[in-house]
Amino acid sequence: MSGLTYYFSLALSAILIENFIFVKFLGCCPFLGVSKKIDTATGMGIAVIFVMTVASAVTNLVNTYILGTTYAYMRTVVFILIIASLVQFIEMFLMKSMPALYESLGIYLPLITTNCAVLGVANLNVTNGLDFIGSVICGSSAGGGFTLAIVLFASVREKLEYADYPKCFEGFPIALVSASLLAIAFMGFQGLSIF
Amino acid sequence: MSSFVKQLKEGILTNNPIFVQLIGMCPTLATSTSLKNGIGMGLAVTFVLMCSNLVISLLRKFIPSKVRIAAYIVIIAGFVTIVDLSLQAYLPELSSSLGMFIPLIVVNCIILARAEAFASKNGPLPSLIDGLSMGLGFTVAISILSTVRELLGSGTIYGLPVFGDGYTPIIMLILPAGGFLTLGLLIALFQHLTRNKEESK
Numbered sequence: 001m002s003g004l005t006y007y008f009s010l011a012l013s014a015i016l017i018e019n020f021i022f023v024k025f026l027g028c029c030p031f032l033g034v035s036k037k038i039d040t041a042t043g044m045g046i047a048v049i050f051v052m053t054v055a056s057a058v059t060n061l062v063n064t065y066i067l068g069t070t071y072a073y074m075r076t077v078v079f080i081l082i083i084a085s086l087v088q089f090i091e092m093f094l095m096k097s098m099p100a101l102y103e104s105l106g107i108y109l110p111l112i113t114t115n116c117a118v119l120g121v122a123n124l125n126v127t128n129g130l131d132f133i134g135s136v137i138c139g140s141s142a143g144g145g146f147t148l149a150i151v152l153f154a155s156v157r158e159k160l161e162y163a164d165y166p167k168c169f170e171g172f173p174i175a176l177v178s179a180s181l182l183a184i185a186f187m188g189f190q191g192l193s194i195f
Numbered sequence: 196m197s198s199f200v201k202q203l204k205e206g207i208l209t210n211n212p213i214f215v216q217l218i219g220m221c222p223t224l225a226t227s228t229s230l231k232n233g234i235g236m237g238l239a240v241t242f243v244l245m246c247s248n249l250v251i252s253l254l255r256k257f258i259p260s261k262v263r264i265a266a267y268i269v270i271i272a273g274f275v276t277i278v279d280l281s282l283q284a285y286l287p288e289l290s291s292s293l294g295m296f297i298p299l300i301v302v303n304c305i306i307l308a309r310a311e312a313f314a315s316k317n318g319p320l321p322s323l324i325d326g327l328s329m330g331l332g333f334t335v336a337i338s339i340l341s342t343v344r345e346l347l348g349s350g351t352i353y354g355l356p357v358f359g360d361g362y363t364p365i366i367m368l369i370l371p372a373g374g375f376l377t378l379g380l381l382i383a384l385f386q387h388l389t390r391n392k393e394e395s396k
Binding site: 022023024025026027028029032073074075076077080081084085113114115116118119120123124127166167168169170171172173174175176177179180181183184187 | 217218219220221224225264265268269272273275276279280295298299301302303304307367370371372373374375376378379380382383384386387390
């Protein structure tokens with residue numbers, strides 16, 4: 001496949017076909033934890049897109065130029081350190097230069113360190129052998145897929161408040177059952193597969 | 196001895212990481228497609244949890260509280276790398292079917308949560324036991340979930356056929372959607388049972 005088509009299919013695959021939450025089960029904790037309201041879900045989603053894009057770029061460079069195959073066994077340790085410090089750095093940067101954005105994203109940023117979607121996308125980029133541009137595209141569109149999923153799910157959960165269901169389903173069980181229905185919907189995208 | 200039993204009961208039943216605390220969802224949902232994978236994942240997490248709890252508890256007086264999260268993550272990542280490399284060397288089949296979820300144990304909330312809530316405040320021995328009981332609680336929960344999914348989704352238990360040839364497996368249960376559904380129904384059942392118990396008291 002030529003350049004542009006390849007990157008387009010990469011993005012489409014990361015957003016819909018291989019959706020991080022509904023197909024790969026990455027980032028389920030924040031997905032279930034911060035999806036009670038659409039506003040907070042959107043905030044979390046945007047913060048995740050941001051961190052995943054930057055993290056994909058940095059981990060790709062570090063992996064290509066520093067780790068290589070010689071130090072491949074250090075990958076997990078190095079990647080998680082990069083992500084943790086990156087999150088801290090982004091937090092400080094936003095606090096200083098963009099206070100308005102920090103106000104709205106601030107509380108979500110520390111949570112992202114333990115979001116397995118970020119470490120997951122960094123690892124996937126390496127296993128799939130993506131180049132720098134590919135990694136950045138994959139990171140940002142996987143973040144986009146996460147945002148799409150969490151916002152859709154939050155809007156379902158807001159409606160669930162008024163629904164009438166058996167008492168033992170209160171809280172997480174009913175949320176998981178509705179997530180399952182959304183996952184069935186996302187299975188439809190499997191047919192799009194262009195790879 | 197009684198505190199050991201109490202901690203064990205807490206980890207497996209009253210404060211089960213999956214059914215009660217609802218943390219560590221990603222590996223639970225992703226690797227519970229068969230009992231073999233589920234047990235493998237559960238034991239890997241138990242090992243990392245015990246080791247990290249022990250080391251963090253031993254170092255709890257030396258780690259400055261400002262950088263503690265970063266320090267915990269490095270310790271955890273070290274043990275995860277040990278597990279990852281040993282699985283690749285000795286159990287390559289399990290390693291390839293668990294795939295990327297082995298390195299992702301690093302960001303499993305259970306481990307960081309136990310480090311922060313228990314190991315950083317308690318001595319080495321109770322922390323080790325806490326790691327064992329929480330890890331076993333996770334293993335039990337993921338085994339139950341994967342047994343249900345494997346039994347109905349492919350008609351086998353631990354790879355052995357159960358229902359005979361006439362059974363048409365409900366393939367949906369081993370697909371992602373089935374993971375969410377089965378876990379939701381199991382937690383609902385768990386809540387139903389514990390609530391009945393409370394009411395009858």
